Amino acid sequence: MKNLKRLFLSILMLCSLNMVAKEGMWLPMFLQQLNETEMQAMGLELTAEDIYSINNGSLKDAIVHFGGGCTAEVISGEGLLLTNHHCGYGQIQSHSSVENDYLSNGFWAKDRSEELTNEGLTATFIKYMKEVTADVLLNETDGMTEAERREMIKSLGDSLISLEIEGTHYEAMIKPFFKGNRYFMFVTETYTDVRLVGAPPSSIGKFGSDTDNWMWPRHTGDFSIFRIYADKDNNPAEYSEDNIPYTPNKHLNISTQGVKPGDFTMVYGFPGRTDEYLPAVAVKQITQVLNPAKISIRKTALEIMDKEMRASDEVRIKYASKYASVANYYKKWIGENTGIQKTQGLKRKREFEQAFMDAVNSDEKYADYAGLLAVYDSLYGELEDIAMARDYFIEIAYRGVAIVNFANKVSKFVETGDAKDLERFKKSINGHFKNYDAHTDELLFDALFKKYELEQADSEYLPAYFNGKTYSAKEVFSKSYFASQEKLEDLLNSSTKKVQKKLSKDPAFKVASALYGHYRNVIYGKYWSLEDELDAVDREYLKAMMEVLPDYRNYYPDANSTLRLTYGQVQGVSPLDAVSYGHITYLEGMMEKYVPGDYEFDLPEKLIELYDSKDFGPYADDNGKLPVCFIATNHTTGGNSGSPALNAKGELVGLNFDRAWEGTMSDINYDASRCRNIMVDARYVLFIIDKFAGAGYLLDEMTIK
Numbered sequence: 001m002k003n004l005k006r007l008f009l010s011i012l013m014l015c016s017l018n019m020v021a022k023e024g025m026w027l028p029m030f031l032q033q034l035n036e037t038e039m040q041a042m043g044l045e046l047t048a049e050d051i052y053s054i055n056n057g058s059l060k061d062a063i064v065h066f067g068g069g070c071t072a073e074v075i076s077g078e079g080l081l082l083t084n085h086h087c088g089y090g091q092i093q094s095h096s097s098v099e100n101d102y103l104s105n106g107f108w109a110k111d112r113s114e115e116l117t118n119e120g121l122t123a124t125f126i127k128y129m130k131e132v133t134a135d136v137l138l139n140e141t142d143g144m145t146e147a148e149r150r151e152m153i154k155s156l157g158d159s160l161i162s163l164e165i166e167g168t169h170y171e172a173m174i175k176p177f178f179k180g181n182r183y184f185m186f187v188t189e190t191y192t193d194v195r196l197v198g199a200p201p202s203s204i205g206k207f208g209s210d211t212d213n214w215m216w217p218r219h220t221g222d223f224s225i226f227r228i229y230a231d232k233d234n235n236p237a238e239y240s241e242d243n244i245p246y247t248p249n250k251h252l253n254i255s256t257q258g259v260k261p262g263d264f265t266m267v268y269g270f271p272g273r274t275d276e277y278l279p280a281v282a283v284k285q286i287t288q289v290l291n292p293a294k295i296s297i298r299k300t301a302l303e304i305m306d307k308e309m310r311a312s313d314e315v316r317i318k319y320a321s322k323y324a325s326v327a328n329y330y331k332k333w334i335g336e337n338t339g340i341q342k343t344q345g346l347k348r349k350r351e352f353e354q355a356f357m358d359a360v361n362s363d364e365k366y367a368d369y370a371g372l373l374a375v376y377d378s379l380y381g382e383l384e385d386i387a388m389a390r391d392y393f394i395e396i397a398y399r400g401v402a403i404v405n406f407a408n409k410v411s412k413f414v415e416t417g418d419a420k421d422l423e424r425f426k427k428s429i430n431g432h433f434k435n436y437d438a439h440t441d442e443l444l445f446d447a448l449f450k451k452y453e454l455e456q457a458d459s460e461y462l463p464a465y466f467n468g469k470t471y472s473a474k475e476v477f478s479k480s481y482f483a484s485q486e487k488l489e490d491l492l493n494s495s496t497k498k499v500q501k502k503l504s505k506d507p508a509f510k511v512a513s514a515l516y517g518h519y520r521n522v523i524y525g526k527y528w529s530l531e532d533e534l535d536a537v538d539r540e541y542l543k544a545m546m547e548v549l550p551d552y553r554n555y556y557p558d559a560n561s562t563l564r565l566t567y568g569q570v571q572g573v574s575p576l577d578a579v580s581y582g583h584i585t586y587l588e589g590m591m592e593k594y595v596p597g598d599y600e601f602d603l604p605e606k607l608i609e610l611y612d613s614k615d616f617g618p619y620a621d622d623n624g625k626l627p628v629c630f631i632a633t634n635h636t637t638g639g640n641s642g643s644p645a646l647n648a649k650g651e652l653v654g655l656n657f658d659r660a661w662e663g664t665m666s667d668i669n670y671d672a673s674r675c676r677n678i679m680v681d682a683r684y685v686l687f688i689i690d691k692f693a694g695a696g697y698l699l700d701e702m703t704i705k
C-alpha cells in the first residue's frame with residue numbers, strides 16, 4: 001500500500017512537473033523527436049508533422065516573419081495577415097495625417113482598392129530548414145581564432161547557400177544554434193507587396209499604453225491586419241496594380257471556443273534573442289551593474305520627455321513613439337531585475353554551477369571543462385567597465401540626445417568634403433526634424449551629459465572629451481546649426497567648402513565627433529574582442545553542460561530570430577504573497593480602467609455603447625462576458641509579438657503581444673512559476689472587426705470554427 005502510494009505520488013510529481021515546466025523555444029524540425037510525446041500528453045491533438053512538414057502543407061506555411069522584427073500569420077485563403085497593432089504601428093503612423101488620423105481613429109479598407117501599400121515592408125515564409133553543421137565546420141581546427149572560424153563558416157556557408165537556392169527565387173541564411181555548436185540553414189521566400197487592411201484606434205490597439213505595458217491584467221486589443229499581394233503566378237513581386245491577393249499553402253482556422261485554465265496552447269513565431277545559459281557571474285553583472293545604470297539613465301530621460309509632452313501637444317505627438325520605445329525596455333529591465341531577485345535566480349544559477357563542477361570533478365574525462373567557470377569569472381571581470389562605458393555611450397550619445405546622433409551624420413562629409421556625402425546627409429534632415437523638439441533635447445543634453453561625466457568619472461574609459469573643453473547645453477543649443485532646421489538649411493545653401501568649414505566647428509559636431517571617435521577607437525575593438533573570447537567559452541560551456549548534466553534541465557537553442565515553437569498551458573499566476581491573477585480579462589475590466597480624455601485610458605464611444613447594450617454577438621464567453629486578453633506559460637520573447645497562440649487542434653485562439661512584468665527575466669532565466677505570455681483573445685479580435693469596426697466582410701474570407 002505504502003509502495004503503491006509512493007508510486008502514485010512519484011507519477012503525479014512527474015506529471016505535474018511535465019505539465020507545468022514548459023521552458024523552451026523549440027526547433028520545428030525536431031518536434032517529433034523531442035516534443036511530440038509531451039505535447040500530446042498535455043493535450044495536443046495534432047502530430048509534429050501537422051505543425052512542421054517539408055512536403056505537405058503544415059501550420060508553418062501560415063507563419064511569417066513580419067518586417068524582420070515581428071511575427072504574423074495568414075488567416076484567409078486570400079493572403080490576409082494578422083499581427084500586432086504595435087508591429088504595424090510604423091505603417092499605420094506613416095499613412096496618418098491630421099485629416100486622416102488612423103492612429104487615433106483606426107483604419108478599415110472597405111474593399112481591396114482601399115488597402116494601403118507600405119514601402120519596404122516584407123513578409124517572409126520559411127520553406128524549409130536543414131542542419132549544415134558538418135558542412136560549415138568542415139575545416140575547423142583547434143587553434144583557430146574566433147575571427148578565422150567566423151570567416152570559414154561564412155565562406156563555406158555562402159557556397160552552400162548559392163547551391164541551395166540556385167534557379168529559385170528563394171533566399172537562404174545560415175545561423176548558429178546552441179552557441180555555435182550547431183548550424184542550420186533556412187530557405188525563405190519573401191513577399192514585398194504587403195498592404196494595410198485594418199487597424200483599430202489606438203484607444204483599443206494601444207489601450208493602457210506605457211502604464212499597462214508589460215502588465216497583467218491587461219486589456220489591449222493589440223492587433224492590426226495586412227494582406228500579402230503576389231504576381232499572377234502567386235510569386236513575390238514589387239508593388240504593382242496588377243498584383244493579386246496571395247493564395248497561401250495554408251491559412252490558420254480561427255476558433256471562437258475560447259480557452260480554459262489548463263488548456264494546451266502553443267505559440268509559433270520568431271523570438272528574437274534570449275540568453276538562458278549565462279553563468280551566474282554574467283547574470284549578476286547584467287542585473288546588478290548594467291541594468292541599474294541603463295534604468296537610471298532612461299528614468300532621467302523619460303522624466304524630462306514626460307514633462308515636456310504633458311506641457312505641449314506638439315511635443316507629445318513628436319515624442320510619442322520615441323518615448324514608447326525608451327519606456328519599453330526601461331520597464332522590462334526593472335521587471336527582469338525584480339524577477340531574478342524574487343526567484344533567487346542567481347542562487348539557482350550557482351547551484352547549477354556547483355552541480356556542474358561536482359560532476360566535472362568526479363570524472364577525469366571531463367578534465368577539459370574544469371577551468372571554464374574560472375575563465376568566465378575573469379572575462380566578465382574584464383568586461384564590466386568596458387560594457388558599462390559602451391552602455392553609457394549608446395544610451396546617451398547614440399540614443400538619448402538626438403542632436404549628437406544627428407550631428408554625427410555629417411562626420412563623413414566633414415572628413416571628405418565630398419558633395420555626395422553631403423547629399424546623403426540632406427536626405428535625413430526632414431525625417432529628423434519631423435519628430436524633434438530642440439528645447440526638450442536641450443534638457444536631455446544637459447541632464448544626460450552631467451550624468452555621463454559624473455557617473456563615469458572613475459572609469460578608465462571616460463571619454464577624453466570630459467577632461468578637455470566640454471560644452472554646456474546652452475552653448476550647444478544656442479550656437480549649433482543642428483538645433484534648428486531653418487539655420488541648418490540656410491547654411492546648406494552656401495558653397496560646399498563653407499558648409500564643411502562651418503560644420504567642422506559646430507559645437508554639436510564637436511561633441512559628436514569626440515564621443516563617437518572615442519567609441520570607435522577605444523571601446524568598440526576592446527569590447528568585441530572580449531565578446532569573441534566569451535563566444536568561444538559559451539560554446540564550450542553549453543556543450544559541456546549538455547554532456548555532463550544532460551538531465552538537469554531542458555536544453556534548447558537560445559532565440560535568434562528564427563522560427564520556433566513554444567508550448568504551455570493557459571494559467572493564472574501569483575507573483576507576490578497574497579496576490580493572485582486570473583487567466584483571462586473581460587471588457588468589464590476595460591470599463592474599470594476607463595478615464596475619459598486620458599491619453600492612455602480613454603475609450604471610443606462606440607465601444608462603450610456596445611458594452612452597455614451587451615451586444616457581443618457570438619464572441620462572448622460562456623459566462624456572457626466579452627473576453628479581451630488571456631495568459632499562459634508559453635516561453636516567448638521580443639519578436640514573438642504577433643505570433644499566433646494555437647489550441648490543441650492548431651486553431652488560432654489568441655494573438656501574442658507581451659509578457660507579464662514579474663516574469664520578464666525569462667530571457668535570462670525562465671521560471672514557469674512566474675513567467676506568462678500575454679495574448680489578445682481571438683474572440684475579441686473578431687468582435688472588434690465585426691461589431692466595432694463594421695468590417696464583417698473581412699470575416700467572410702476567414703475560416704471561423
Ligand code: ARG
Binds near residue numbers: 086325641
Ligand atoms: N512590451 C511589448 C513588447 O516588448 C509591447 C511594446 C509596445 N507597447 C508599448 N506601450 N510600448 O514589444
Ligand code: ASP
Binds near residue numbers: 638
Ligand atoms: N512585446 C514583445 C514583442 O514585441 C513580446 C515580448 O517581449 O514578450 O515582440
